[in-house]
Amino acid sequence: MERIVLGTYPPGSPLPPEPALGEAFGVSRTVVREAVKILQEKGLVQVRQGAGTIVTAPSRWDVLDEVVLRATIATDDSLAILDDLVVTRRLLESDMAHVAARVAGDETLDQLRELVDRMDELVDDPLTYAEHDRAFHDTIMRTAGNRLARGVVRALESQVVNTARYLGRAERALCVASNQGHRRIYERIAAHDPEGAARAMFTHITEAWLVRRGGPEAPSRLQR
Numbered sequence: 001m002e003r004i005v006l007g008t009y010p011p012g013s014p015l016p017p018e019p020a021l022g023e024a025f026g027v028s029r030t031v032v033r034e035a036v037k038i039l040q041e042k043g044l045v046q047v048r049q050g051a052g053t054i055v056t057a058p059s060r061w062d063v064l065d066e067v068v069l070r071a072t073i074a075t076d077d078s079l080a081i082l083d084d085l086v087v088t089r090r091l092l093e094s095d096m097a098h099v100a101a102r103v104a105g106d107e108t109l110d111q112l113r114e115l116v117d118r119m120d121e122l123v124d125d126p127l128t129y130a131e132h133d134r135a136f137h138d139t140i141m142r143t144a145g146n147r148l149a150r151g152v153v154r155a156l157e158s159q160v161v162n163t164a165r166y167l168g169r170a171e172r173a174l175c176v177a178s179n180q181g182h183r184r185i186y187e188r189i190a191a192h193d194p195e196g197a198a199r200a201m202f203t204h205i206t207e208a209w210l211v212r213r214g215g216p217e218a219p220s221r222l223q224r
Helices: 002-006 018-025 029-041 066-075 080-103 106-121 126-144 147-160 172-190 194-213
Strands: 045-048 052-055
Touching: 002 066, 018 029, 029 045, 029 052, 066 080, 066 147, 080 126, 080 147, 080 172, 080 194, 106 126, 106 172, 126 147, 126 172, 172 194
Parallel strands: none
Antiparallel strands: 045 052
16 A cells, blocks of 8 residues: 555556565465455555556545555655645534534533643643643534534544644644634634634634644645
8 A cells, every 4th residue: 555655556557466466565365365455445456357456546545544544644745635634624623613602501611711721731741732632622523513523533633643744843832822722712612603713713723734834835725
């Protein structure tokens, strides 16, 4: 899979025959056949009669599959896949913040306030801060009640939660800035302002990623 994602086996090209793959990876032909079936299920290859096993175009890959996503992230020097992940996450979480602002009760608001206040105390402890950061976002998603959207965000986040390219530098100033965004989201939810909560979430996710991402300007895919 990594060789396909890296372009060692480019789209439209055939995979090496079974004996060659077996020798290259030190496995039997039976294992090779099973592996090819898995690649086919994930959309990376297509078995064509008389042509062999052909690598498909990236547009056909199942990028929500955790193995495919992990390999794509690991081999994408342009950060394009992480940009797309952020765009997807901010779209879903903005909508969930909108809903949360309409339905959040006192208990939820207390939880969010406590998390924001606690994160102010944790700006010198990035690891513990990150745990509370995830809890803050997850509280909003659970409050919104969209299990599918929450599941997609959690699945995407699980692939990058320990990825240095996504997490960026662990600095106090970044934690401080990040929690200012959290507090704005909390304030809009507490005010039962759906549009304001959605905007605050959108801005927070975008700005936090741009700081971590680095570079002179935001790529076009992040602009709205």
